Amino acid sequence: MSKPFPAEPLRTVACLIYPQVMSLDVTGPMQVFASANVERERQGLPAFYDLLLIGAHHTPVATSAGLRLCVDRPWRELNPAHLDTLLVPGGLGVNAQMQETELLAWLHAAEPQVRRLGSICSGALILAQAGVLNGRQATTHWADVDELRDCFPNVRIESDRLHTYDPRNQDGDSHVFTSAGVTAGIDLALALVEADLGRAIALSVARRLVMFLRRPGGQTQFSALLTPEPSRVPRLAALLDWLPANLGADLSLQTLAQQAKLTPRTLSRVFTQEMGMGPGRYVERLRLEAARTLLQDAQASISTVARLTGFGHPENLRRTFHKHLAVSPQEYAQRFS
Structure with missing residues (x-):
């Protein structure tokens, strides 16, 4: 009889949620991590990620699509040192969160304590407001690039990238990083999974989700050319x-x-x-x-x-x-x- 694989501590991936957050900014990347767990289980391996939605209060949060997401833990009660990866999504509620000084202070304090801190879409504006992106390269949704550039001159804007994550710290940053609009957050999550678990698992996840593996972070933001009616x-x-x-x-x-x-x-x-x-x-x-x-x-x-x-x-x-x-x-x- 083969011996069971020794259990490893789960790596906690936390995603911030708030009123009017973009639902796909949250569910897209989190599904990638959840699917990575499924692929490991198919191979007889234990789950690798523990997924956590964090918010200001325990009450459900209404996304910009009207869907409600449940908060697992209020961020005020959470020790950032217990997190492996912290993600900040974007959405219509970004501007309100940029005024939440307590949240911004918590994010600023969390940065040196977590292994990875990243944003999806316009969530980069929240990280920038928290001072986390000063001196770092960053991208965001193309529609928010000008605001990021104008309001945060100390951030090095990479306007035509999908994400700025690079586990080798050569063409990006393995610690603090950002991603472009909506589906680029899924590309980012696949890159994180590949860095953690290898290309084979990331490829399996992409296939299960009927995606391409994977658009590199340095690739430009582009979509198919649509012919008008x-x-x-x-x-x-x-x-x-x-x-x-x-x-x-x-x-x-x-x-x-x-x-x-x-x-x-x-x-x-x-x-x-x-x-x-x-x-x-x-x-x-x-x-x-x-x-x-x-x-x-x-x-x-x-x-x-x-x-x-x-x-x-x-x-x-x-x-x-x-x-x-x-x-x-x-x-x-x-x-x-």
């Missing part, structure tokens, strides 16, 4: 519908103008007015999204992807990936396929 852009509707099926063709301004039955000058003006970018930039982004999809699904080699999506040579594809995503096509395929 035809009714919103009637003069461009036919062209926008035609483009995705013809990415490998010559998509010069002259070609696009002919397809749209407009002069090149008129097309450029209308495109910029309706889409917020010129036709050349839109085509580049559309080709990039198509290339990402092919690489994620491992449907073709990089050279084939470059040809099918209109980039022609793999070097053109590589430059575009670095320009928009800060990773190479090879790295993208390895991490997401």
Whole structure:
């Protein structure tokens, strides 16, 4: 009979909750840690994390979605030295929490006592208000970057990153770190799990959650290019519908103008007015999204992807990936396929 694995002390991961917190900022990362426990149990290993929701009082907290979360322990009654990881999420209630001087003092005192202290989304503003981010690099949701930069000049803003965690302390910080908007908190949690339990467990968690493992912290904040409803852009509707099926063709301004039955000058003006970018930039982004999809699904080699999506040579594809995503096509395929 095999001997049971010796029990290890559970590492407590605490997440602050408060009125009008973003529910996904809390539940997304916490589910990653919970799923890591499940994956260990599937392997006959004991749970690794103890999850804790902390708040000002024992009463349930209403999130910005209207869902109510239960507080396990008031933070006032908690010794930060007993925590392994402390997370501060964002949400509509951030500004109110930035005025809670007792909470800010508790967070400031907790920083040297916990192994890891991080924020999700606009939670970075709370950490900055507590003085925790002074002299440190930080990111946040793109919509809150200007406020973070303007209000906290001593913070080194990394506006185009998913998170600033790095267990090696080379391209980020293993002790105090921040993450960008909402789902970037899940990327951050996966990075923490990978640092704690290895890539295999983190990959299993990502697969269970039907996610890609994992967007690196230095990757830019980006999302798929969405085509607006035809009714919103009637003069461009036919062209926008035609483009995705013809990415490998010559998509010069002259070609696009002919397809749209407009002069090149008129097309450029209308495109910029309706889409917020010129036709050349839109085509580049559309080709990039198509290339990402092919690489994620491992449907073709990089050279084939470059040809099918209109980039022609793999070097053109590589430059575009670095320009928009800060990773190479090879790295993208390895991490997401």
